[in-house]
Amino acid sequence: MKKIQFMQARCPLGLFYLVICYCFLPMIVATSASGQVPAPVVNSSQVPLDVSIPAGFPANQNPIAFFDDYSWRAFIAVAWPALTGQRGEPDSNLTVDGAGPRVFETYKALEEVFHSDGTAPSGWNQFDSAKYNSCGIAPSWGDMTLGSFSKFSSVGQAGFGNLVGPLIAQNRTYVRFLTSYNKVEFDQIMANTWYLREKLPAPNSTDSITFNVGSLDVKSSWIDMTNMPHAERYYTRTANLLDPFTGLCKPTRVGLVGIHIVQKTPSRPQWIWSTFEQVDTVPPVEPGAPGTFAFNDGTTTPMPATNPYNLNKVIQEPTPPPFNVTRVQPIHPSTQATNQAYQAALAPNSVWRNYRLVMTQWPLKPNSPSDPGAPKFTFPGIGATTPFSNVTMETFDQINPFTSCMACHTTTMRQTDFLWSLNDHAFPAKSATPNVMAISSSFRALVKVLQTGRQESEKAAAAAPKE
Numbered sequence: 001m002k003k004i005q006f007m008q009a010r011c012p013l014g015l016f017y018l019v020i021c022y023c024f025l026p027m028i029v030a031t032s033a034s035g036q037v038p039a040p041v042v043n044s045s046q047v048p049l050d051v052s053i054p055a056g057f058p059a060n061q062n063p064i065a066f067f068d069d070y071s072w073r074a075f076i077a078v079a080w081p082a083l084t085g086q087r088g089e090p091d092s093n094l095t096v097d098g099a100g101p102r103v104f105e106t107y108k109a110l111e112e113v114f115h116s117d118g119t120a121p122s123g124w125n126q127f128d129s130a131k132y133n134s135c136g137i138a139p140s141w142g143d144m145t146l147g148s149f150s151k152f153s154s155v156g157q158a159g160f161g162n163l164v165g166p167l168i169a170q171n172r173t174y175v176r177f178l179t180s181y182n183k184v185e186f187d188q189i190m191a192n193t194w195y196l197r198e199k200l201p202a203p204n205s206t207d208s209i210t211f212n213v214g215s216l217d218v219k220s221s222w223i224d225m226t227n228m229p230h231a232e233r234y235y236t237r238t239a240n241l242l243d244p245f246t247g248l249c250k251p252t253r254v255g256l257v258g259i260h261i262v263q264k265t266p267s268r269p270q271w272i273w274s275t276f277e278q279v280d281t282v283p284p285v286e287p288g289a290p291g292t293f294a295f296n297d298g299t300t301t302p303m304p305a306t307n308p309y310n311l312n313k314v315i316q317e318p319t320p321p322p323f324n325v326t327r328v329q330p331i332h333p334s335t336q337a338t339n340q341a342y343q344a345a346l347a348p349n350s351v352w353r354n355y356r357l358v359m360t361q362w363p364l365k366p367n368s369p370s371d372p373g374a375p376k377f378t379f380p381g382i383g384a385t386t387p388f389s390n391v392t393m394e395t396f397d398q399i400n401p402f403t404s405c406m407a408c409h410t411t412t413m414r415q416t417d418f419l420w421s422l423n424d425h426a427f428p429a430k431s432a433t434p435n436v437m438a439i440s441s442s443f444r445a446l447v448k449v450l451q452t453g454r455q456e457s458e459k460a461a462a463a464a465p466k467e
């Protein structure tokens with residue numbers, strides 16, 4: 001964080017720096033009062049085991065800079081080029097800008113873990129037959145299949161599709177989502193056959209499961225790059241893209257627009273929640289950016305209060321027009337400073353400079369596994385004035401802190417240790433047994449969370465001054 005150190009060092013020196021300090025210091029004071037701000041590390045292919053807060057960091061100060069530093073290091077490690085033929089292993093002979101599939105793209109994908117017939121997934125470094133692939137192809141190392149149009153995947157189809165409609169980019173293509181698991185997490189699911197619903201704690205029991213430290217999962221969002229301006233500013237690759245109309249797949253150039261990274265660490269048994277976006281997703285324009293956005297047409301047309309499209313009905317031709325997406329609250333100044341420091345530390349031509357951390361969410365009290373993920377126990381907390389959502393994934397969950405990552409995932413804290421996809425996709429899946437929605441208290445609670453978030457959005461929209 002060169003810029004901050006520079007300002008701190010020069011602050012007492014004259015009027016010019018005083019003005020600079022006056023303008024900028026309040027932004028960073030939360031983290032720099034102790035004089036301890038981590039320096040960016042962009043040359044490590046390893047995900048940090050935990051957040052690193054220096055001993056003696058005052059308990060009454062916000063450790064946001066250390067959590068955000070952790071998030072950036074985790075992002076760089078999962079975006080690192082993978083070792084050819086090895087799933088989940090970085091090629092440490094390359095830099096983060098090296099060519100090839102990224103580490104997180106070689107993790108075990110959701111559809112590989114949860115087979116529609118409840119059979120066991122293939123081993124970590126192996127691949128299933130075409131039968132379990134949504135494109136009907138037998139994948140091999142480095143391949144990517146994008147078959148999901150809803151961030152809630154089959155949850156959307158199982159009954160509350162109107163609450164989780166699809167997102168349409170400015171080029172009139174649907175955003176696709178991909179969830180995947182690292183080896184620690186996958187191995188534990190395998191060893192315990194947790195892909196079978198009968199092996200998970202019953203909805204109304206008091207049993208629970210606990211993932212091992214080092215478990216990490218990722219959810220990423222992608223756009224079809226066809227006719228997308230400034231494609232060079234996105235990390236792109238070829239993926240098998242499922243066409244919702246024909247049910248057929250086509251190799252298509254796709255671009256990464258968002259990524260969630262969640263890891264179980266020794267100090268944070270409720271996991272640390274990090275979320276990144278490509279910087280041209282929504283306004284404001286980042287310095288040096290061309291001013292075109294993937295999810296906003298650049299006019300003042302506001303974002304609708306709720307998604308105008310219903311997942312169940314919308315996957316039809318022609319794809320309806322996109323709506324404008326905006327960020328409701330500005331990114332925390334300290335997170336912005338960390339973003340600038342990391343972007344500047346990356347190679348000048350690195351595509352990863354065009355990505356930003358939106359937020360890290362963490363349990364305030366370390367080593368307190370019984371604390372739930374409710375706002376009161378987590379950053380950014382009740383009355384948050386900074387984001388707790390990713391505009392490409394929680395587009396309409398930006399207003400009520402009870403729809404923050406941890407607040408929503410805490411609904412399945414006991415049953416699946418915060419891991420919604422396990423609750424959602426274990427065999428038999430909800431689509432096979434539609435009444436799971438009705439009998440599962442976690443799912444009833446999820447629907448409630450979404451409905452409350454929706455009501456808050458509608459209230460806020462009604463209160464906002466009309467154009």
Ligand code: HEC
Pocket residue numbers: 151152153154155179180217218219260261262273274275388389390394397403404405406408409418419420421422424425449450
């Ligand atoms: C309103 C509820 C809700 C909110 C808010 C939410 N999620 Fe999720 N998330 C889910 C559900 C439900 C799934 C499972 C989707 C599926 O099974 O297809 C999920 C899946 C995930 C996954 C894949 C692993 C898993 O847990 O199944 C990650 C990673 C994730 N979310 C991270 C985040 C992060 C980071 C945030 C905040 C920026 C966030 N989520 C906000 C409900 C939510």
